[in-house]
């Protein structure tokens with residue numbers, strides 16, 4: 167049987183959750199929203215909203231042991247075939263994978279450049295990053311091809327021999343590199359400043375934008391709204407306690423985001439740099455800092471970007487899996503054929519995404535003030551992911567037999583825990599997401 171072991175599932179789901187979202191995005195949005203207070207709001211969003219939706223996807227997947235569309239139909243009270251529309255979620259994963267692979271390509275580039283001269287000023291680092299994304303078409307295509315090829319190679323081997331195995335190797339290595347970097351950060355005087363920055367909340371910094379950013383990040387970091395967790399859970403044997411496993415994944419994911427934040431802020435503060443560098447924090451601010459640390463700086467730079475690639479690869483393979491399972495299970499397609507079709511899709515879209523940021527192609531590959539790369543990001547994280555999460559919660563709250571859910575949950579946890587979760591997904595989560603949704607669209 168192509169099933170995860172219990173630990174295999176936890177590693178694979180944690181591998182999916184821990185990615186660029188934790189090591190690249192979390193530190194820079196924490197910096198943008200002023201540190202401690204944002205971290206606190208983010209933690210609340212993870213516990214009350216992210217974890218609830220995670221459990222929602224997990225319970226549907228594990229109970230139905232099927233692809234997204236079949237799982238919705240099977241779990242619904244009415245068994246209505248129209249629930250197959252839930253299969254729309256697979257598209258989001260493929261679109262995210264398209265630009266995620268491009269970003270992973272940039273990181274490959276940074277691993278290589280870490281062996282040579284590092285930029286010594288922010289201007290030089292900004293210029294190097296700008297040149298990479300706006301001028302270096304051939305290089306970006308090569309890197310994107312390497313990443314896409316790696317992802318395709320891994321998923322072709324299936325759940326057990328591909329996804330479970332790669333996570334079994336890369337996740338412990340990622341853990342080791344991060345522990346090494348954390349130990350180094352601990353030796354720096356600025357570690358205590360980083361701690362203070364992340365854990366002393368200044369509530370004057372909290373506004374609507376910060377709340378919504380925290381909520382959006384909670385979804386992205388836990389890989390929700392793409393059908394990934396649902397699909398992975400469909401390969402989780404029914405007897406495994408999915409609640410405990412889900413909580414473990416959320417803990418690992420959150421711990422790694424916090425550790426990445428502490429490492430990056432220690433480095434930044436040690437060099438007297440600002441925490442507000444935005445998306446360029448990792449690609450522009452860090453290399454300048456590393457350049458001041460001599461040989462050690464090069465070693466740390468290589469280790470840091472390798473950690474990012476490892477984290478990203480284990481997330482990337484999880485984005486394509488919902489589509490593969492959908493095609494193989496619903497259309498009896500071979501895994502190889504499904505991989506070729508989905509692989510071709512994200513490969514081509516990735517090339518469109520990277521071209522859309524280059525001087526030559528930007529004008530033709532932009533619309534309404536956004537290039538194709540930004541559109542792919544916007545459509546997935548601002549529209550498709552929240553929409554999928556609402557559909558999932560409303561589905562469970564209103565179209566699934568409550569007794570069935572109660573039975574499944576109380577085999578593992580108390581009645582009280584079940585009731586809390588049920589009320590969260592039935593009321594709080596959909597309302598919170600609708601607010602996020604409308605705000606991102608600029609309606610409120």
Ligand code: PFF
Nearest residue numbers: 183185186187387389392394
């Ligand atoms: N959770 C990943 C990260 O934090 O980088 C991103 C992600 C993975 C999003 C898988 C969606 C997904 F299906």
